[in-house]
Amino acid sequence: DIQITQSPSSLSASIGDRVTITCRTSQAINNYLNWYRQRPGKAPDLLIYAASNLHSGVPSRFSGSGSGTDFTLTISSLQPEDFATYYCQQTYIVPQTFGQGTMVEI
């Protein structure tokens, strides 16, 4: 299985802050790396697919970058609805795997 190390596990930030979350995979995944935001009590929402592609309807403050084994999600200016938990996911090889999650708190 491909292991994913996501960091940090949690962070505290303020409205308007720039936030960066990283995922490192145990082997190269050909950019099959996706990012989700999950608000409490809700299903996850896809933000970024294939490392750097902004999903339709997702605000442009979200961006993804990276290649090989190292990937980054950046939120350029944190908004109130962004206080949530973020997950990365690799879909290169079955079993698909998720990172452990990053909780973004006020």
Add this chain to the structure above:
Amino acid sequence: EVLLVQSGAEVKKPGESLRISCKGSGYTFTNYWISWVRQMPGKGLEWMGRIRPSDSYTSYSPSFEGRVSISVDKSISTVYLQLSGLKASDTAIYFCATRATVITGFDYWGQGSLITVSS
């Protein structure tokens, strides 16, 4: 509008089996894999397995293999998750998810089914 609608919450006893349904609409159901993802209370997301509705081809996570079975009824655009030998640690929210507009990732999710396993 693409929708995945799951069956409701259930309470099960240890040792029992569960079956959760996920009905797709608003897209060509047979064109895209449907996956199941588990989320234990306060924990992260775990991919359990998936099915290709066109031919019922499945693949499972080793973490669940042997206890999980995913099936499909194309006539009613519904996928099922069966989990046997339930334990208290199977208490979780179970989500179905698919991709219908992107090349990878899950752009559509069911609302989740809360399963509680308790004696």
